[in-house]
Amino acid sequence: MLQEIPPLFCFALSGILFTIGAIGAITRRNVIVIFMCIELMLNAVNLVFIASGNALSSMDGAVFVFFIMTVAAVEAAVGLAIFVMVFRLQGTVNADEVNLLRG
Amino acid sequence: MDMVSFKGFIFIVAALIAIAASLLMVTRKNPIHSALWMIVTFFAMAVIYLLLNAQFIAVAQIMVYAGAIMMLILFVIMLVHMEKGPEAEESKKSGPGKTRVAGAVITVILLLEVLFGSLFYQMTGRTGDYPTELVNNTGNVKTVGSLLYGQYLFPFEIASLLLLVGIVGAVVIAKRK
Numbered sequence: 001m002l003q004e005i006p007p008l009f010c011f012a013l014s015g016i017l018f019t020i021g022a023i024g025a026i027t028r029r030n031v032i033v034i035f036m037c038i039e040l041m042l043n044a045v046n047l048v049f050i051a052s053g054n055a056l057s058s059m060d061g062a063v064f065v066f067f068i069m070t071v072a073a074v075e076a077a078v079g080l081a082i083f084v085m086v087f088r089l090q091g092t093v094n095a096d097e098v099n100l101l102r103g
Numbered sequence: 104m105d106m107v108s109f110k111g112f113i114f115i116v117a118a119l120i121a122i123a124a125s126l127l128m129v130t131r132k133n134p135i136h137s138a139l140w141m142i143v144t145f146f147a148m149a150v151i152y153l154l155l156n157a158q159f160i161a162v163a164q165i166m167v168y169a170g171a172i173m174m175l176i177l178f179v180i181m182l183v184h185m186e187k188g189p190e191a192e193e194s195k196k197s198g199p200g201k202t203r204v205a206g207a208v209i210t211v212i213l214l215l216e217v218l219f220g221s222l223f224y225q226m227t228g229r230t231g232d233y234p235t236e237l238v239n240n241t242g243n244v245k246t247v248g249s250l251l252y253g254q255y256l257f258p259f260e261i262a263s264l265l266l267l268v269g270i271v272g273a274v275v276i277a278k279r280k
Binding site: 069 | 148175
């Protein structure tokens with residue numbers, strides 16, 4: 001039987017990935033790159049769910065990750081439609097220049 | 104243990120690939136390069152899910168994230184950047200502003216707190232009903248499936264409704280007036 005990975009390493013990796021995603025979401029200006037950074041943060045959270053579920057011999061972590069993936073897919077569909085619309089109306093996807101709520 | 108186990112070795116390699124690819128994703132100027140590095144990150148994370156005995160989630164990660172979502176993002180990048188050059192968006196201002204740097208520093212402080220907390224946490228000792236041997240005997244996908252269609256049936260139906268609303272919403276938003 002192979003030795004299991006301690007959950008501490010998974011938590012550390014998840015924290016690092018979440019921080020990289022958060023820094024990217026703060027510092028970048030292209031909304032599509034900001035969106036990808038949010039996806040990275042969601043993935044970091046998924047990793048904590050899976051690692052905890054494995055360490056606590058529970059299956060609920062995998063189910064929760066499944067629901068998070070569903071929400072991420074819906075978010076991608078609606079968010080990217082909004083980006084296409086914003087680009088059509090404003091001619092840019094720079095988050096600093098998109099400052100109007102109306103078309 | 105004087106020798107790093109096989110699983111640990113694979114984990115370290117996959118973790119380093121994930122961190123390096125996500126760093127490259129955040130720092131690339133061209134959004135298409137960012138998206139491609141993001142796919143590398145997703146594959147490395149799928150390997151880690153496999154190491155953590157979550158086969159179903161690993162396959163779903165590759166199909167949903169690396170397949171569907173990233174393909175959608177790549178298409179939108181190509182749609183949005185047709186007229187402008189790839190670096191037109193961020194070439195006007197050079198470097199992030201002071202507030203952004205402050206936000207990044209605060210985020211790093213939060214990371215240090217999380218690492219400190221994960222060093223000194225204690226498990227309560229209670230464990231769930233699905234130890235790894237049992238799950239491997241029945242099969243990971245079968246276990247997740249019976250949970251999804253049994254205990255979590257109502258949230259599963261709500262998730263399908265959410266997907267339907269998302270499809271309709273995306274079509275309505277992106278439709279030309």
